[in-house]
Amino acid sequence: MVGVLKNIAKVTAGNSAPQKDKFSDEGIPFIRAGSLEFLVRGIPIDECEKIDPLFAKEKKMRLFPKGSILFAKSGMSSKMGRVYVLPEDAYIVSHLAVVTITSKHVNNEYVAFYFNYRPPYHLIKDDAYPSISVTDIENVEIPLPDLETQNKIVAILDKAKAILDKRAETITKYDELLRATFLEMFGDVSNNPKGFDKKPLKDFGQIITGNTPPRKDKSNYDSNFIEWIKTDNITSQSHFLTHASEYLSETGFAKSRYVNENALLVACIAGSISSIGRSAITDRRVAFNQQINAVVPAKDVSIFFLYWMFKVSAEYVQSYATGGMKRLLTKGEFQKVPFIKPDYNEQLQFEEIAKNYSVFQQKLLQHQTQSENLLKSLSQQVFNERIIVDVDAELEALINSIDLDKNDEENMISSVVNDITFIQRLIDRLNEQEFEDKSQYDKAKYILFKVMKEEENLVKQLFKDNKIQLTLQNETT
Structure with a gap:
């Protein structure tokens, strides 16, 4: 089933931005187009500028509800493909489109994942003057299975995204560490406390x-x-x-x-x-x-x-x-x-530290790229209607095809190595012991250990409640 966005959601633009002196440290967050770069990286919404609700009411500014989906609809930001789901009510700038789900049969996170899979910038008509009309957004068609299936898809994509978010968080933490090192060595540039x-x-x-x-x-x-x-x-x-x-x-x-x-x-x-x-x-x-x-x-x-x-x-x-x-x-x-x-030798001392981190950062970014590719691959599967409800049947067929007496080359599992849908369902079944007999269980273990051998950072084993639990890796190793 395919749904047209205007039939399941209200699409509108945000508010005009107030003068700079109308913002304060207290109140309700106001999100600008530039804020999305930081928000999608996990920076808390509380760090955005804020507006007093009484001022907003006087200016008839619209307050958008928690769960609304945001993305840029004009300017260069509209070409970035950043999509954000409001974790709380907020005021939104007019350069952003706001999609608020109105149907009780639609999971807003499912729609947000769809826009991540197919970014709104494909609606831009003139690359030299990028903008997206509300009407074009309203007419976007989205594959729309039943709510239960949407929820299952969101659960799987959330797990894949958690890996990506964790790796981005690790990069940010190391950036903060090197920033602190710079300030310790040289002080704040604006007030120059060390007298350089x-x-x-x-x-x-x-x-x-x-x-x-x-x-x-x-x-x-x-x-x-x-x-x-x-x-x-x-x-x-x-x-x-x-x-x-x-x-x-x-x-x-x-x-x-x-x-x-x-x-x-x-x-x-x-x-x-x-x-x-x-x-x-x-x-x-x-x-x-x-x-x-x-x-x-x-x-x-x-x-x-x-x-x-x-x-x-x-x-x-x-x-x-x-x-x-x-x-x-x-x-x-x-x-x-x-x-x-500072003296050149002092600069070189910092450079040595920064170079070492830069090498490490590039490795982290490679891991992040792998995570992004896995999420894209999974999104492509679910939004092209190879949805999770089909996985059990396909996984059952794969388990049954395994012959433990054959060598590894004869048991073909390459099709599932980068398929998080299969791997997550396989993990779930192994954790819950969902097998008809020991033979099926052994075959399932064989598949997973082969996956772990080929993608060593994808799955980890935890000791919990006196037994081993398997889970998708969510920490950079």
Whole structure:
């Protein structure tokens, strides 16, 4: 069965944002488009700006209920595919779409998982001016099994997502540890308690502002000669640039600004206030647009020290930007921002620590990517109507096909190694001893141990209530 969203939910946009002085430390959370980046990473909603309910009532602002589904419907944020379910009532900015389920036969988490599987950005009609209309959202069609099946699907996807969330949480914790190390060694950049020399950013290296080759000339973009970096390739999750989805041709490259060397800093200089100063280290040659500045470090500047100075001083850097909703840090102002400049040897001491963490972070990100791929694979299965109610029959057939007298190569289980639906159901049955006889139980154990051998970080064994319990791995190892 397929359902049209407008028949099961109310779709609307949020409220206009009040003036800055109307926000307070107490009240009800107000969520901006920029907030989604942090909320989907597990940052508590309590850290968002807040509005006094009496002021909101006076301005006739709509309060959206717990369980509503949010995603950006305009601006560059709409291309990010971030989907968030409200854990409590909140006020929402008008740049966000709000989907509030109205049918008692629909699980809102099921709909949220669907939008994660098929992100709303596929509804954008003009990539140069990204926006999604409420009408187009209302007309989205969603595969809609019965509520019991929806609940089962949500339970399975939740377990897969828990693995992903745990790994993201681990990355964040190590980031916080390195941030604390920087502050312990050098202090807060803005008030400089350790009395280091302060120098304008132009003293840290050569500064290059990017540009955009004319889009009306399609020959600038008709081949994959060089990656063309935009601000969404500079994320807070990695020290290094993510790979671009768009490339320049050799013709476009000749009209671009680029960097040849590795280990340069690239920083956002335009966009929302939260994006100003967000930076990354390059590890390859790239071209970049006019919303980005590159810093080619001087000989007495460590790139890792420079990166972390930007990272721990986000609000300090943002204070130099001008504008309203869209902020800009011009090249002139960018190169004037005063930063502390410790002795090069002190920078190198921090660099050694940061490099070691960077290697570890890349391994964590690889584990995270594996988790993301598993969740995507599972989502593809359930939303293409290979739903969980079919798993028992298929799993039974697989167990019965196993011959314990044959060697491993003859017992084919490769189709289930990366299938969390099968693995979770297999775990459930082993934990509950749901088998007709010992032979079936032995075959099921054989399958699981083969899976554990091929995907060693996927399943773990716990000793609980005087017996061994199996569970999907939810901690980074």
